[in-house]
Each structure stands twice: as C-alpha cells, then as structure tokens.
Amino acid sequence: MNNLKNLRGTVDLLPDQLIKWQNVEKIIFEQLSRASIKEIRTPILEMTELFIRGIGEGTDVVSKEMYTFLDRGERSCTLRPEGTASVVRALIQNGISSNPFQKLWYMGPMFRYERPQAGRQRQFHQLGVEFIGYESVRSDVEIISIAWDILRKLGINELNLEINTLGDPNDRLNFKKTFVDWLEINKNSLDLDSQNRINKNPLRVLDSKNAQTKKVLENAPRLFDFMSEKSLERFSTLKQQLEMLEIPYIENFNLVRGLDYYTHTAFEITSGSLGSQATVCGGGRYDNLIKQMGGPETPAIGFAIGLERLILLAGNEHAITKKTDIFIINKGLHAEVLAIKLSRKLRNYNLLIELDLTGGSFSKQFKKANKIKPRSIIVVGDDEAVRNEFVIRLFDNDTSENKEEIISFDDDIKIKKWLRSNFF
C-alpha cells in the first residue's frame, strides 16, 4: 500500500462524480445569472487577521477550526473558512464607495479543521451569494427566495426554512446584559460547553443541543423581548412577504448562527435526509460588518450553500452522462493522421467525439468501442486513408444490421447529410 494519501477530510472528486457536480453547477449558474448576480473570485488564502476581525474571535470557526500557518515571510495566513469576510475585504480594497450596490456570488473551496463525518469535510465547497448595499426587507426576501429556488430547481423537496431575527446591535447589547446575568444565576444547571460560553459568546448558549440546557432555557429571557419597535416591525414584514410569496418558513428563536457579524435576519435551510449535518444553506444580514472592517457604513445580506450537501440531496437525474456520438477507430500511419483531422472537423458540429489513441489492433479498438457504446463509429484504415476516405457506421446495439457508408474526408455535403439523418 502506497503511503502517499490525501489529507484527512479532503476528497478526490473523480470524473464520474463530477458529472453530477457539473450539471448541478450549470443549473445554479443559470439561476444566478438570470437574477443579475455577478461572480467574484477572491484568494482562498488570506491574512489570518481578516477572519479574526471579520468572523469574530469568540466563534467556534475562529477559535478552533481554522487552517492557519506561517508562510516563509513569517506572516500568519489562513485558508478561508468561509467567503463573506474575503468578499467584504475585496470590496473595500477595490473601492466600494464607487459601487455601493452589488449583487455577487462566489463558489469554491473552504477549509475548516474539524473531525470529518457524513456531510462534513475539512475541505468543502460553498456557493455564496452576497447582496451589498441593500437594506430593505425585500432584499432579505429576494435573497432567501433565490436560495430557495436554487434548491427547488434542483428538484430538492422536503426542505425547512428556519428564520429568526437577531435585532440590531443595540437590541443585542441590552439583551446580552440581562441574559448573562440570568446565565450566571443558572450556571450550575447548564452543560459545561454552555457554561464556558457565558463569557465568550453568550448568545450561542441559545442554540445548545443539550437537553438539560434546552429545558433550563425555556425560562430564560428572550432576545425577542428586547427588540426595538423597528426591529420587530422589520421581522414581521419579512414574515408577511414570505407568506405572500408562499415560501413556507418556521420561526426558530434559538437560531443564532455561529458567526458574530449577523444582524436582524438570520436563516437556515435544512433537510431531514442529510443525517446529523442537516443544514444545506445558512445566511443572514450583516449590516455592521463592512464598517467594522474599515469600509463605509453599508448594509448587506448573504447566504452560503454547502455544495457537498447539495450534491447529496440532488437526485441522480443530474448524474446522467452524455453519450459519445462517434468513436473513431484508426490504425496505420495515414489513417492516424486522417483520424485526427476528422476528429477536429467533427467536433465543430458540436458532437461528442472520441478518438482512439491506443493504437491497438482493429478488433481491440472495436471491443473498446463496444464498451463505450457510441451512437456510431468511424473506421479509418490505411486502405481508406490513402484515398482520403473513411467508413462511418451506425452503431446499433439491438440489431446486427449496420448502416454503413464510405465518405470522402472533403465531401462536407455528404458528411453533413449523414450527420443530419442520423444525429439531428
């Protein structure tokens, strides 16, 4: 056994699997471009500082899941654990004030150092969408509907949309004080993790999965009760609009989300068929992040979809391979050159051509063709090639009768005619 292996939590995506990925991506790209959302690409490697400041020091992602190392210049670098911080950095750096309204998407690998399990890897892929500069409720609704529609368009049903509001920073500050006091009083009834979070990141205690803690929390003060009039109104407008669009949602007041930058709307889309890692999409509004990172005050909202989980959910109808149209068998000096010329010519007809490159015997190549089962085959041998001709034969799997024709390489009219009657 070779001891060179991929790193834990990383996977090789092999050609057969990538067919599904590519088909799914194609549908996603179409949806995005129809919504006038433009692509942005940022480096996967950034200064560590970016994520500490952007995501928040107390978060799980930053405190224990980052791939961080020193480069040769002793700079602390980190493989991006998520996309928003980088996008925001890029926008500020490239002059956001000259273009304050932007709808953007990105897709690519993200890295988090965790124990791998079903639906979780150390290198995984996300599609992210960010609406920059928009603060209206309908930008929330629009972006949620885009996430929802992508999933639906892929044929994924039985999804749950969970929503919550985190209010504005003021609401949260007021709540936090009261909540921390309450947590301190009830500290002994909480699980250990939650106890540790009291000082680090008290809001995260809210979505503890610990049964005991959950029960204790039933009597805790609610963030909702500390919301300003304005925040509450915003949330109810959001719900109202979702209802009018017939996008079903569930209110989940414990939905806090792991990253510090969220304000107001937070949402997740989950699926029951993903096992314990149920979230396929997570997002929310981050009205203060851009300013906090040194840009002008700019409201924004975004989400990210986990591609691996999406692929898990998407049906196998997306995994259908395109069939080879023509397989070109060739042997002999003249034949091999003519075969290459032919494959170049035929690819211009938007056909899927495979040229045999093994140089094996004719019967070998036929056996190979038979395995691939192309719609037809072309045979070029030296006998034909010296006359600048080739044999094209319909590859009928059912009957033993073959429709065969000898065509001259330069006879484009005849080639077109043959292709038209057999392919189009």
Add this chain to the structure above:
RNA sequence: GCGGGCGUCGCCAAGUGGUUAAGGCAGCGGCUUGUGGCGCCGCUAUUCGGGGGUUCGAAUCCCCUCGCUCGCCCCA
C-alpha cells in the same frame, strides 16, 4: 477534543492459529495482425493498514499506532 463501528488486490469479498491467502467485478494479454457485442484461456496481493509481542507456526491471539466511518460539539 470525546465516544461507537471497521480496516484482506482499483472495487465487492471468503478465510477466525497449520501445507502455495478462495471467488466475483474491473483491468491487461491471447484465441482472432482490417473489423464489435457472446464464449473460452491466461496474467494481476511473497502478503492481509503499520509496528512490536506470544507461538514450532499468525490475516487469524495480545499490545501499541495509523487510517476510515458514524455520532457528540458546531457548522456548509
């Protein structure tokens, strides 16, 4: 970081202390140098994730270690 399950060829596997480690799929070669699907024949693990130990003898027993996998935490 903490639990449970599992590691025999590229894949699926038999073997649970005793001569050369079954079999199937895939792959390669041949029967058949210029013409396909079937069939037949042959080849493909000095070694059972790795290391150490017990034993006359280990894939099989013991110890350690690595990896995979599922779950906890948290997220995509």
